[in-house]
Amino acid sequence: AQSVTQPDIHITVSEGASLELRCNYSYGATPYLFWYVQSPGQGLQLLLKYFSGDTLVQGIKGFEAEFKRSQSSFNLRKPSVHWSDAAEYFCAVGARLTGGGNKLTFGTGTQLKVEL
């Protein structure tokens, strides 16, 4: 069965500093990988996704993530954090379901705080 580990429960960075959120996954085949962001009272918003091909993927809001098969990792990065990036971030691995759907297994999330 697939699983996702996000080792950092909380991270605090200063506005303008760089950010890296860690994600490790366990999956038997080539994974579909996702990063979602959740702001208070809001639903999950997709930041970026990896299916195949280029291992460095670009997403919305200036985020990027790099798939490293040898390390089973899919870390999220941003070169310069803005105060509005404060939120909870979830990494997820997707598995195909019968009927063509995609079951997401999420990590426990990393809460990002941005200091002004």
Add this chain to the structure above:
Amino acid sequence: GAGVSQTPSNKVTEKGKYVELRCDPISGHTALYWYRQSLGQGPEFLIYFQGTGAADDSGLPNDRFFAVRPEGSVSTLKIQRTERGDSAVYLCASSPMGHTEAFFGQGTRLTVV
């Protein structure tokens, strides 16, 4: 274009009562998912519909939980004999046929007292 709509946004119920949570997916999306997010946790898969049928219900925790999607659009998650441990945010998501990206609603926060 409207996103995934979930009603109510908040629901408080007494232990032992029956509740229904509604999800209105994005128009034209054939796939619909329910997830449950407990405090301090990531969302956990409950059930997946492709059209009207439940293609995978392996995440439903027990037989008190049931979901329907009779016309292939709106879905209702039904919980019988609610328990305090059912308190969580219930998230609905939808996606077009053949797409892996899921679009999530804002969730229904269920509190069982």
